[in-house]
Amino acid sequence: MRILAKLAVAAVLLGGVAAVGGWVLSAPQRLDAETLAQVGTGDPARGERIFWAGGCTSCHGKPGSEGDARLQLAGGVELKTPFGIFVAPNISQDKTDGIGGWSAADLANAMLKGVSPGGSHYYPAFPYASYARMKPSDVGDLHAYLKTLPAVAGKAADHKLGFPFNIRRGLGLWKLLYLSGQPAVAFAEGTPDNVLAGRYLVEGPGHCGECHTPRDLIGGPKTGAWLAGAVAAEGQGNVPNITAGEGGIGGWSEGEIAYFLETGFTPDFDSVGGSMTEVQKNMARLTPEDRAAIAAYLKAIPAHPRGY
Missing domain, CATH: 1.10.760 (Cytochrome Bc1 Complex; Chain D, domain 2)
Known part of the structure; x- marks a missing residue:
């Protein structure tokens, strides 16, 4: 009985330590x-x-x-x-x-x-x-x-x-x-500046990965399938693969990607639809150089099979 009591006390103490540790680790962290x-x-x-x-x-x-x-x-x-x-x-x-x-x-x-x-x-x-x-x-x-x-x-x-x-x-x-400030896609030294500029716009303010990257069970992005397409956040329909992989945009040129972002028209003369309509309106407000940089980045990232 004494052994069982000691084990019970140890379990309570360990649980308490874990709870305190979780509370400390989960505290909001502000910028320095x-x-x-x-x-x-x-x-x-x-x-x-x-x-x-x-x-x-x-x-x-x-x-x-x-x-x-x-x-x-x-x-x-x-x-x-x-x-x-x-x-x-x-x-x-x-x-x-x-x-x-x-x-x-x-x-x-x-x-x-x-x-x-x-x-x-x-x-x-x-x-x-x-x-x-x-x-x-x-x-x-x-x-x-x-x-x-x-x-x-x-x-x-x-x-x-x-x-x-x-x-x-x-x-x-x-x-x-x-949560990390590190890029989702690492490029070798000597990567063209426009590709790096596109990475910043896509991975940072543009937050394209939030919709186009599949997620795990607790809502974290699967960065190993970066921009490979995903089930829509609301559970209805799919967000397309925008890499060069299966079902992606590998057949699009940089110019065609930039033109789509500017006008909303695909190389097949289809037009943008769904939630991407609002996104495209925003992209049209950027400079031609910014849209070209985004296109260069999308052509430079690894190809992935469809993520949904």
Whole structure:
């Protein structure tokens, strides 16, 4: 009996140590002072480029809006996933319902670390796992541009999540596995500058891997099948393979990829559809050089068989 009692006490102690360890490891981590210093005061002209590359209006703008109405970032778009329903928040300059009271440091911590100004984890439906690859100075520029956009009153609805996904603290452990500022695709020394520029746009602000890369059971990207296509986040339909592998875009030239991003027309004279329609509208706002860089990167990455 004494042995059983000792084993029971040891099990309780080990459980306690594990619980404390998990609590410590799952704590939200903010940017260090050195990184925050790189955010700077920001340039709104440069920030507009990051705004369109990042597709901010696709989730946070009013669905179906056109023209200047796309810049009214009231949120409310719902993403229905196996984990629950995520609702894009108001990121307009309204100081009560939006992020008008945020500093550049607040935005940097949100985008690069997935941490709110109040110190809570954000859910990775907000694609900070990709934004983590961005330059802090680009986040500063984006903050400066967002400051030029209108304030829109109205708080978006809360997420609708059941247990255990409604426990935000557990996201700290998810981040340990999947949050990294390292590139998804490593290139050899001497890789052309335009390919590297395309990698930055695709893997960072463009967050293309969030939809085009398959995920594991806990929602982490399978980087070994980078951009190979995936089941749509909402569980209906598939997002295409955009590598040169099976069912991919290996037959497209760099020029055809860039033209698609600009106009929405494929080499077969089909037109963009579905959620990619909004993405293509954003890509059309970039410079020809940016679209060419994205195309060069997509032609340079490893080919993978279809990921779904």
